[in-house]
Amino acid sequence: MFLLPLMFxxxxxxxxxxxxxxxxxxxxxxxxxxxxxxxxxxxxxSRWATDAxxxxxxxxxxxxxxxxxTVDLQExxxxxxxxxxxxxx
Amino acid sequence: xKRFLPYCLGFLVFLFFSFSVISAxxxxxxxxxxxxxxxxxLYRSAHLEYxxxxxEFQTYNTLTSQTKALEATRKLLxxxxxxxxxxxxxxRMKLKEETGITSYKQNLYFVKLDDEVAxxxxxxxxLTSPSTIxxxxxxxxxxxxxxxxxxxxSYQTLGTILEGKENSLRDKxxxxxxxxxxxxxxxRANNEDTxxxxxxxxxxxxxxxxxxxxxxxxxxxxNTIEAKDSDKAEKYDQAKLLFEESNQYLxxxxxxxxxxxxxxxxx
Numbered sequence: 001m002f003l004l005p006l007m008f009x010x011x012x013x014x015x016x017x018x019x020x021x022x023x024x025x026x027x028x029x030x031x032x033x034x035x036x037x038x039x040x041x042x043x044x045x046s047r048w049a050t051d052a053x054x055x056x057x058x059x060x061x062x063x064x065x066x067x068x069x070t071v072d073l074q075e076x077x078x079x080x081x082x083x084x085x086x087x088x089x
Numbered sequence: 090x091k092r093f094l095p096y097c098l099g100f101l102v103f104l105f106f107s108f109s110v111i112s113a114x115x116x117x118x119x120x121x122x123x124x125x126x127x128x129x130x131l132y133r134s135a136h137l138e139y140x141x142x143x144x145e146f147q148t149y150n151t152l153t154s155q156t157k158a159l160e161a162t163r164k165l166l167x168x169x170x171x172x173x174x175x176x177x178x179x180x181r182m183k184l185k186e187e188t189g190i191t192s193y194k195q196n197l198y199f200v201k202l203d204d205e206v207a208x209x210x211x212x213x214x215x216l217t218s219p220s221t222i223x224x225x226x227x228x229x230x231x232x233x234x235x236x237x238x239x240x241x242x243s244y245q246t247l248g249t250i251l252e253g254k255e256n257s258l259r260d261k262x263x264x265x266x267x268x269x270x271x272x273x274x275x276x277r278a279n280n281e282d283t284x285x286x287x288x289x290x291x292x293x294x295x296x297x298x299x300x301x302x303x304x305x306x307x308x309x310x311x312n313t314i315e316a317k318d319s320d321k322a323e324k325y326d327q328a329k330l331l332f333e334e335s336n337q338y339l340x341x342x343x344x345x346x347x348x349x350x351x352x353x354x355x356x
Binding site: 043044045046048049051053054056057058060061064065067068069071072073074075077078079080081083084085086087088089 | 165180258276333346347
């Protein structure tokens with residue numbers, strides 16, 4: 001007699017548990033978890049930090065680094081064309 | 090009136106040469122590459138027409154379908170030659186614009202590419218006269234026999250272009266290594282401790298050596314490509330990979346030099 005309502009109750013509880021699991025978890029941080037920025041690396045500049053030669057090398061390195069990143073060493077568009085060489089009738 | 094005649098003639102000659110110079114200046118890699126793409130598309134259209142005509146000829150075997158197939162084949166062979174010729178010209182222009190190649194190597198490949206273009210032009214002229222299907226197929230076979238050599242030259246030229254790019258970049262990195270070394274020497278002359286940065290500089294130089302070694306390996310692979318090889322593209326890909334590894338070492342050398350500069354700038 002009580003078997004059917006009991007089954008309904010169990011199914012209802014299971015559904016509730018599943019829905020709760022699927023619900024998005026909160027994205028807000030708890031008071032203890034406040035993000036902090038990565039501390040910037042500070043250093044005392046040497047007398048060479050403003051030296052014209054050093055700055056010239058530094059600029060040259062940055063420019064060359066960009067060139068090395070963008071250089072095309074594939075040349076895909078210049079691969080030999082695909083041609084039907086064996087023409088037969 | 091006769092007094093002005095030489096001046097007029099001189100002016101006309103001047104105009105003629107001016108136009109020639111302007112037209113030569115206009116023809117660069119981009120222009121030649123666009124020519125190649127245009128002709129390659131024409132070749133693809135001709136190839137489609139040839140496939141259709143060939144299929145009709147094989148199905149019906151009538152005189153009409155034979156004539157159509159003959160014309161389609163002739164057009165295909167002419168367009169194939171034109172596509173290949175413009176491709177080699179684009180390759181030549183790319184080689185010409187690349188600065189890091191030795192003039193000896195550049196001239197060597199100019200001669201090879203020019204020979205190929207001359208051969209194709211001559212071959213192309215033989216396709217214009219009225220001929221039978223057998224004649225056309227004979228001409229096609231001549232190209233079939235020549236094509237492996239053309240492909241080898243193409244891959245070797247491409248390898249030389251990549252070598253030029255790497256040389257150009259390596260020269261620039263070497264120049265920065267030299268400047269950094271001079272700066273370190275200057276700092277040491279000021280009685281400052283440069284032990285660490287000197288050690289890092291040695292490591293940067295080692296990367297340069299490794300980069301050169303990888304490039305030499307890439308060139309060696311390119312030089313092994315032969316006309317009879319069926320894996321020309323694979324060998325070229327292998328060489329490209331070695332060029333990239335060479336480039337990676339240059340990047341690492343730059344990264345080391347940046348660290349040296351960072352160290353020099355701090356107390």
